[in-house]
Amino acid sequence: MILVGAVSEIPVGESVRVxxxxxxxxxxxxxxxxxxxxxxxxxxxxxxxxxxxGCAVECPLHAACFDLRTGRPSGPPARKAVRTHEVVLVDGQVYVHETIGNNDTVERPAYAEEVA
Structure with a gap:
């Protein structure tokens, strides 16, 4: 597992990169x-x-949006999901259990038929 930091170090509405x-x-x-x-x-x-x-993040470059719960994009320009990783809280610390592999099974999200 990867230590992210203390819960108190990541304010509501914020993100960190590890x-x-x-x-x-x-x-x-x-x-x-x-x-x-x-x-x-x-x-x-x-x-x-x-x-x-909410539970979505918008990319700062071209405004692609991804659901944080599933990794799936909500619409163009992104067509491929990002991997999600399990988050574990232990004694006030945030840890990430990194997913190994890829999201090749999520190549075409539901909206793809509309833009294909």
Whole structure:
């Protein structure tokens, strides 16, 4: 597991970036923590620099939005999901259990038929 930091160090509505095998963005949404790959699948921007709205993050480069719970994009320009990672809280500390593998099974999100 990767130590992210103390719960108190990640304010509600904020994110931090940690390094695993890849960069991982960790978000605090109303006290619930979510972790996804930090790199947008559209054009490699850092999602931890994006805008958080509810359980979605908007990429700062081209406004692709990803659901923090599933990693799936909500619409163009991104067509591929980002990996999600399990977040564990232990004694006031936030840890990420990095997912190994990829999201190749989520190549075409539901909206893809509308834009294909």
């Amino acid at each position: 390094q695993g095998q890849v960069a991982i963005a960790v978000f605090n949404v109303d006290g619930e923590f979510y972790a996804i790959d930090d790199t947008c699948t559209h054009q490699d921007a850092s999602l931890s620099d994006g805008w958080l709205e």
